[in-house]
Amino acid sequence: MIKIENLSHTYRDREKEAIKNINLHVQKGESLVIIGSSGSGKSTLLKAINRTIEPTAGKIFIAGEDILSSPNKKVRQIRGSIGMIFQNFNLIERETVLKNVLDGRSRYNNNLNIILGRFSQDDYRVARESLQMVGLAAHEQDRVANLSGGEKQRVAMARALSQKPEVILADEPVSSLDPKLMKEIMDLLKNICDEKNITLISSLHFLDFARQYSSRIIGMREGEIIFDGSESDLTDHDIVNIYGKTRDWYLYGKLGF
Amino acid sequence: MKMLNLKKINILIRKYKNFLVGILIIAVYYWAIKGTDVSLINFTKGIPFMADFIGRMFPPDISNLGRFLAKALETLQMAIAGSTIGALIALPLSFLGARNVMPNKLVYHSIRTIFDICRGINEIVWGLIFVSMVGLGPFPGVLALAVHVTGALGRYFSEAIETADSEIIKAIISTGASRVQVIVRGIFPQVKPLFINYSLYYLENNFRAATVLGLVGAGGIGMELLTSMRLFRSEEVLTILIIMVLMVTAIDRFSAHIRKKITRVEILN
Numbered sequence: 001m002i003k004i005e006n007l008s009h010t011y012r013d014r015e016k017e018a019i020k021n022i023n024l025h026v027q028k029g030e031s032l033v034i035i036g037s038s039g040s041g042k043s044t045l046l047k048a049i050n051r052t053i054e055p056t057a058g059k060i061f062i063a064g065e066d067i068l069s070s071p072n073k074k075v076r077q078i079r080g081s082i083g084m085i086f087q088n089f090n091l092i093e094r095e096t097v098l099k100n101v102l103d104g105r106s107r108y109n110n111n112l113n114i115i116l117g118r119f120s121q122d123d124y125r126v127a128r129e130s131l132q133m134v135g136l137a138a139h140e141q142d143r144v145a146n147l148s149g150g151e152k153q154r155v156a157m158a159r160a161l162s163q164k165p166e167v168i169l170a171d172e173p174v175s176s177l178d179p180k181l182m183k184e185i186m187d188l189l190k191n192i193c194d195e196k197n198i199t200l201i202s203s204l205h206f207l208d209f210a211r212q213y214s215s216r217i218i219g220m221r222e223g224e225i226i227f228d229g230s231e232s233d234l235t236d237h238d239i240v241n242i243y244g245k246t247r248d249w250y251l252y253g254k255l256g257f
Numbered sequence: 258m259k260m261l262n263l264k265k266i267n268i269l270i271r272k273y274k275n276f277l278v279g280i281l282i283i284a285v286y287y288w289a290i291k292g293t294d295v296s297l298i299n300f301t302k303g304i305p306f307m308a309d310f311i312g313r314m315f316p317p318d319i320s321n322l323g324r325f326l327a328k329a330l331e332t333l334q335m336a337i338a339g340s341t342i343g344a345l346i347a348l349p350l351s352f353l354g355a356r357n358v359m360p361n362k363l364v365y366h367s368i369r370t371i372f373d374i375c376r377g378i379n380e381i382v383w384g385l386i387f388v389s390m391v392g393l394g395p396f397p398g399v400l401a402l403a404v405h406v407t408g409a410l411g412r413y414f415s416e417a418i419e420t421a422d423s424e425i426i427k428a429i430i431s432t433g434a435s436r437v438q439v440i441v442r443g444i445f446p447q448v449k450p451l452f453i454n455y456s457l458y459y460l461e462n463n464f465r466a467a468t469v470l471g472l473v474g475a476g477g478i479g480m481e482l483l484t485s486m487r488l489f490r491s492e493e494v495l496t497i498l499i500i501m502v503l504m505v506t507a508i509d510r511f512s513a514h515i516r517k518k519i520t521r522v523e524i525l526n
Contacts, residue, residue: 050431052427076434079430079431079432079433080433081433086424086428090422090424090428091428092425092446095446103429103434106432106433106435106438109438111435111437114438115441163433169431
C-alpha cells in the first residue's frame, strides 16, 4: 500500500536531518504505530507521506503511484485517498459540524461548487454516514466551537472518513485529550479502520496505547527507524533504545527500568 | 586612554540624559509653533468675530430642510456604494497580497504597493482627481471612497489572511483540496469575521469622509454646506451642520452596535 524508499528531510534553516534514510513498507489494512520521543521525526514522517511537507530526498509510493514526482493534480488525488487527523483537530471552529465534515468531500468537487458551498446529495449522504460512524449524527448542526475535545476529534475523524480514504494518518491524535477520552477515541478509530480495512498509521506517545492499538510498531530515534516489529517483539531493551536514558518513564506509561 | 574618554562621555550622557531630552522636546515644540504662526493674541482677537459668526447662525433656517435631507441621504448612498465597491475589489486582491498565499514576491510586493498608494492618498485628494476626470457630482465621490477603501481594506485583509492558522490550512490541503478550495475553505472562514468587522468600520469612516467630499465638488451634503457658506447663508450652515452631526452619530452607533454583536458572537462561540 505504502512504500517509502531512502526518505530524508531537513527543515529549512536547520542543519540536522529531521528524518534520515527511512525505508518502510506498509501493507493494506495494517495498523502501524510510530513511537519515539519528541523531535524523533514521527510527525515529519507522517506529513511526508501525504506530501504536506516536501521531503528533501527519497521516494514515496502510495498504491504504486510516486507522490513526490506526480503532477499537482495527481498529488491532490492521492492526498484525497489519505485522511489525516491531528493533535489539535484543526477544524474550522466557528462553523457547523456538518460543514466541517463536508470538507472531506473536496476532492470530489470542482472549485465553483466549493465557492458556492454546493454539495451533491451523495456528498451529504457520505458526510452523514461518517458522522453516524463516529456517533455525532445528532450534532450535525452544532458549532464545532461548542463541542468538547473528544467530540472535536470525532468530527475530525468524520472529515477524514468522508474522503473514503484508503489510509488514515493520525498525528498524535489523543495527545490533547484526557486519559479516559484517549482510550475512547483510539478504540473508535481502530475499530472503524479495522472494519473498513483502512490502513492506519498513527504516532503515539504512550507505550500502552502503542501496544494496544497496533499490529506493528515502529520506534524512531533522531530521525531513524531503530525498531520495526510487532508488539510482542518490543523488549525493554528496545524501549530504552528508542526513548534514550530518561528518568521520566512514567511519561511513556512505564514505571521505570 | 581613548577607551577611558569614551567611558567618561558615556557616563556624562547618562547623567544628563533627562535634561538633554527635555531640551530636545522644547526645541521641537518651539519649531512647530513658530513655523505655524500660532499666537494666543491673534486667537483672542478673533473671538468677537467668531461670536458674531455663530450669532448670525441663529435661528437655523429650515426652509430648505427637504433638500438638505435628500443630500444627506445622497451622502449615505455614496458611503455605501464606495465602501462596497472598495471591499469587493480588496477581497480578491488581498489574497494576492498575503505572504502565505502568494509565494511570488514580485506579485506580493506590487499588490502591497498598490494598496499603500490607494490608502496613502487621502479621500479628499482622490476626490479632487476624480472631479477633474468625470466632473462634479456624487459619482467622483464614490470613486474616491472606493479607491481609498480598496487600499485600506486590502491591507487589513491581507494582514488578517497572514495570521490565519497554518495548521487548519494544512488540514484542508490534506483532504486533497485545490488551491482555490484551500483559500475558500481553509483561509476564508478563519478571516470572515475580521473582514466583516473591518468593512463595517470603513462604512462608518466613509460616511464621515463623504460629508467632507462635497467640499471639493464630489456630491452629497458637503456640497450644500459649501454653497451656503459661499452665499453667507449662516442660518442654513447651522441646519446642515446639525444634520451632519446627527447622521454621523447615528451611523457610528449603528455600525458599532453591529460590530460589537459580531465580535461577541465570535467570542462566545
